[in-house]
Amino acid sequence: AQTVTQSQPEMSVQEAETVTLSCTYDTSESDYYLFWYKQPPSRQMILVIRQEAYKQQNATENRFSVNFQKAAKSFSLKISDSQLGDAAMYFCAYRSAGNDMRFGAGTRLTVKP
Protein backbone atom coordinates (compact mmCIF):
# COMPACT_ATOMS: atom_id res chain seq x y z
CA ALA A 1 0.00 0.00 0.00
CA GLN A 2 1.14 3.49 -0.73
CA THR A 3 2.22 5.50 2.30
CA VAL A 4 3.19 9.13 2.71
CA THR A 5 5.55 10.26 5.45
CA GLN A 6 6.10 13.77 6.71
CA SER A 7 8.91 13.54 9.24
CA GLN A 8 8.65 17.09 10.55
CA PRO A 9 5.59 17.54 12.80
CA GLU A 10 6.47 21.22 13.29
CA MET A 11 8.64 23.77 11.55
CA SER A 12 9.19 27.47 12.04
CA VAL A 13 10.59 30.17 9.80
CA GLN A 14 11.35 33.84 10.11
CA GLU A 15 9.26 36.13 7.98
CA ALA A 16 10.90 36.73 4.55
CA GLU A 17 13.12 33.68 4.96
CA THR A 18 12.95 30.34 3.11
CA VAL A 19 11.76 27.05 4.56
CA THR A 20 11.62 23.52 3.18
CA LEU A 21 9.07 20.93 4.24
CA SER A 22 9.93 17.28 3.68
CA CYS A 23 7.79 14.47 2.31
CA THR A 24 8.63 10.93 1.30
CA TYR A 25 6.36 8.28 -0.10
CA ASP A 26 6.39 4.61 -0.79
CA THR A 27 5.05 3.20 -4.04
CA SER A 28 5.75 0.64 -6.72
CA GLU A 29 3.86 2.65 -9.33
CA SER A 30 5.65 4.62 -12.03
CA ASP A 31 2.84 7.01 -12.90
CA TYR A 32 1.30 9.06 -10.13
CA TYR A 33 0.63 12.56 -8.89
CA LEU A 34 1.87 14.38 -5.83
CA PHE A 35 0.22 17.31 -4.10
CA TRP A 36 0.88 19.78 -1.34
CA TYR A 37 -2.19 21.12 0.45
CA LYS A 38 -2.30 23.95 2.97
CA GLN A 39 -4.74 23.97 5.87
CA PRO A 40 -4.86 27.40 7.58
CA PRO A 41 -6.61 27.98 10.91
CA SER A 42 -9.92 28.15 9.03
CA ARG A 43 -9.41 24.37 8.46
CA GLN A 44 -10.26 24.56 4.75
CA MET A 45 -7.77 22.61 2.65
CA ILE A 46 -6.26 24.60 -0.21
CA LEU A 47 -4.12 23.18 -2.99
CA VAL A 48 -0.64 24.70 -3.04
CA ILE A 49 1.04 22.79 -5.84
CA ARG A 50 0.80 19.62 -7.92
CA GLN A 51 3.53 17.51 -9.53
CA GLU A 52 3.13 14.87 -12.20
CA ALA A 53 5.57 12.01 -11.72
CA TYR A 54 6.29 11.72 -15.43
CA LYS A 55 7.54 15.30 -15.54
CA GLN A 56 11.18 15.81 -14.59
CA GLN A 57 10.75 19.54 -14.21
CA ASN A 58 9.89 20.66 -10.70
CA ALA A 59 6.55 22.42 -10.33
CA THR A 60 6.53 26.07 -9.27
CA GLU A 61 3.71 28.36 -8.16
CA ASN A 62 4.92 31.85 -7.31
CA ARG A 63 6.81 31.58 -3.98
CA PHE A 64 6.16 27.84 -3.74
CA SER A 65 8.31 25.25 -5.47
CA VAL A 66 8.99 21.57 -5.09
CA ASN A 67 12.06 19.39 -5.22
CA PHE A 68 10.85 16.14 -6.75
CA GLN A 69 13.31 13.29 -6.57
CA LYS A 70 11.54 10.32 -8.15
CA ALA A 71 14.26 7.74 -7.51
CA ALA A 72 14.48 8.75 -3.87
CA LYS A 73 10.67 9.02 -3.63
CA SER A 74 11.01 12.45 -2.13
CA PHE A 75 8.79 15.48 -2.67
CA SER A 76 9.76 18.51 -0.60
CA LEU A 77 8.06 21.91 -0.63
CA LYS A 78 10.11 25.10 -0.57
CA ILE A 79 8.45 28.32 0.51
CA SER A 80 10.44 31.42 -0.37
CA ASP A 81 10.02 34.87 1.15
CA SER A 82 7.77 33.44 3.87
CA GLN A 83 4.79 35.53 4.85
CA LEU A 84 2.66 35.53 7.99
CA GLY A 85 -0.22 34.16 5.92
CA ASP A 86 1.81 31.06 5.14
CA ALA A 87 1.35 29.83 8.71
CA ALA A 88 -0.71 26.66 8.45
CA MET A 89 -0.66 22.88 8.46
CA TYR A 90 0.83 21.53 5.26
CA PHE A 91 -0.12 18.11 3.96
CA CYS A 92 1.70 16.11 1.34
CA ALA A 93 -0.51 13.77 -0.69
CA TYR A 94 -0.04 11.05 -3.27
CA ARG A 95 -2.40 9.47 -5.76
CA SER A 96 -1.96 6.92 -8.52
CA ALA A 97 -4.46 5.62 -11.05
CA GLY A 98 -7.14 3.43 -9.55
CA ASN A 99 -6.16 4.30 -6.02
CA ASP A 100 -7.32 6.70 -3.37
CA MET A 101 -5.51 9.87 -2.33
CA ARG A 102 -3.04 9.20 0.50
CA PHE A 103 -2.13 12.00 2.89
CA GLY A 104 0.81 12.45 5.22
CA ALA A 105 0.27 13.39 8.87
CA GLY A 106 1.08 17.02 8.21
CA THR A 107 3.67 19.64 9.19
CA ARG A 108 2.64 22.65 11.23
CA LEU A 109 4.45 25.74 9.95
CA THR A 110 4.86 28.77 12.19
CA VAL A 111 6.01 32.07 10.70
CA LYS A 112 7.74 34.43 13.12
CA PRO A 113 7.48 38.17 12.48
Place this chain on the structure above:
Amino acid sequence: DGGITQSPKYLFRKEGQNVTLSCEQNLNHDAMYWYRQDPGQGLRLIYYSQIVNDFQKGDIAEGYSVSREKKESFPLTVTSAQKNPTAFYLCASSPGGLAKNIQYFGAGTRLSVL
Protein backbone atom coordinates in the same frame (compact mmCIF):
# COMPACT_ATOMS: atom_id res chain seq x y z
CA ASP B 1 -19.75 31.85 -5.95
CA GLY B 2 -18.68 28.37 -6.99
CA GLY B 3 -17.57 26.07 -4.26
CA ILE B 4 -18.31 23.37 -1.76
CA THR B 5 -20.59 24.04 1.17
CA GLN B 6 -20.57 21.89 4.27
CA SER B 7 -23.11 22.23 7.03
CA PRO B 8 -23.38 22.53 9.87
CA LYS B 9 -20.02 23.87 10.97
CA TYR B 10 -20.41 22.27 14.40
CA LEU B 11 -22.49 19.23 15.26
CA PHE B 12 -23.13 17.36 18.48
CA ARG B 13 -24.24 13.77 18.69
CA LYS B 14 -25.89 12.01 21.57
CA GLU B 15 -25.06 8.39 22.21
CA GLY B 16 -27.10 6.06 20.00
CA GLN B 17 -28.06 8.83 17.63
CA ASN B 18 -27.49 9.03 13.90
CA VAL B 19 -26.44 12.39 12.52
CA THR B 20 -26.10 13.61 8.94
CA LEU B 21 -23.47 15.97 7.60
CA SER B 22 -24.35 17.90 4.51
CA CYS B 23 -22.08 18.52 1.50
CA GLU B 24 -23.22 20.48 -1.54
CA GLN B 25 -21.13 21.58 -4.53
CA ASN B 26 -21.97 23.83 -7.45
CA LEU B 27 -18.79 23.14 -9.39
CA ASN B 28 -20.48 20.56 -11.63
CA HIS B 29 -17.96 17.99 -10.43
CA ASP B 30 -18.62 14.30 -10.98
CA ALA B 31 -16.59 12.94 -8.07
CA MET B 32 -17.15 13.64 -4.39
CA TYR B 33 -15.32 12.42 -1.29
CA TRP B 34 -15.65 12.31 2.48
CA TYR B 35 -12.57 12.40 4.70
CA ARG B 36 -12.08 12.20 8.42
CA GLN B 37 -9.31 14.19 10.12
CA ASP B 38 -8.05 13.34 13.61
CA PRO B 39 -5.37 15.30 15.52
CA GLY B 40 -1.86 14.37 14.44
CA GLN B 41 -3.08 12.37 11.49
CA GLY B 42 -3.62 13.05 7.87
CA LEU B 43 -6.95 12.76 6.15
CA ARG B 44 -8.47 9.32 5.85
CA LEU B 45 -11.02 8.44 3.20
CA ILE B 46 -14.45 7.33 4.39
CA TYR B 47 -16.46 7.09 1.16
CA TYR B 48 -16.28 8.39 -2.36
CA SER B 49 -18.58 8.64 -5.34
CA GLN B 50 -17.60 9.06 -8.97
CA ILE B 51 -21.11 9.25 -10.36
CA VAL B 52 -24.68 9.72 -9.23
CA ASN B 53 -26.23 6.66 -7.57
CA ASP B 54 -22.86 4.99 -7.12
CA PHE B 55 -20.35 5.12 -4.27
CA GLN B 56 -17.49 3.08 -2.85
CA LYS B 57 -16.08 2.50 0.60
CA GLY B 58 -12.80 4.04 1.61
CA ASP B 59 -10.42 2.89 4.32
CA ILE B 60 -12.66 3.65 7.29
CA ALA B 61 -16.26 3.21 6.09
CA GLU B 62 -17.49 1.22 9.09
CA GLY B 63 -20.13 3.12 11.01
CA TYR B 64 -20.80 5.56 8.18
CA SER B 65 -23.22 5.65 5.28
CA VAL B 66 -23.67 7.92 2.26
CA SER B 67 -26.02 8.55 -0.63
CA ARG B 68 -25.56 10.25 -3.99
CA GLU B 69 -29.01 10.94 -5.39
CA LYS B 70 -28.00 14.22 -7.00
CA LYS B 71 -24.76 15.25 -8.64
CA GLU B 72 -24.34 18.24 -6.38
CA SER B 73 -25.06 16.53 -3.06
CA PHE B 74 -23.20 13.86 -1.08
CA PRO B 75 -24.48 13.65 2.52
CA LEU B 76 -22.66 11.57 5.12
CA THR B 77 -24.52 9.86 7.95
CA VAL B 78 -22.60 8.96 11.08
CA THR B 79 -24.48 6.06 12.58
CA SER B 80 -24.61 4.83 16.15
CA ALA B 81 -22.32 2.00 15.07
CA GLN B 82 -19.44 4.49 14.82
CA LYS B 83 -18.10 4.31 18.36
CA ASN B 84 -15.58 7.11 18.09
CA PRO B 85 -17.16 9.75 15.88
CA THR B 86 -15.48 12.82 17.36
CA ALA B 87 -13.41 14.27 14.53
CA PHE B 88 -13.25 16.92 11.85
CA TYR B 89 -14.99 15.88 8.63
CA LEU B 90 -14.03 17.25 5.24
CA CYS B 91 -15.93 16.89 2.01
CA ALA B 92 -14.18 17.29 -1.33
CA SER B 93 -15.05 17.17 -4.99
CA SER B 94 -13.12 16.86 -8.24
CA PRO B 95 -14.01 17.06 -11.95
CA GLY B 96 -13.56 13.30 -12.22
CA GLY B 97 -12.08 10.37 -10.41
CA LEU B 98 -8.73 10.38 -12.19
CA ALA B 99 -5.56 10.58 -10.14
CA LYS B 100 -4.55 13.83 -11.83
CA ASN B 101 -7.73 15.63 -10.80
CA ILE B 102 -7.35 18.21 -8.07
CA GLN B 103 -9.67 17.77 -5.15
CA TYR B 104 -11.36 20.90 -3.83
CA PHE B 105 -12.44 20.96 -0.22
CA GLY B 106 -15.23 22.42 1.86
CA ALA B 107 -14.69 24.20 5.16
CA GLY B 108 -15.45 21.10 7.21
CA THR B 109 -17.76 20.01 10.01
CA ARG B 110 -16.58 19.45 13.57
CA LEU B 111 -18.51 16.57 15.15
CA SER B 112 -18.45 16.04 18.90
CA VAL B 113 -20.14 13.54 21.16
CA LEU B 114 -22.23 14.79 24.08
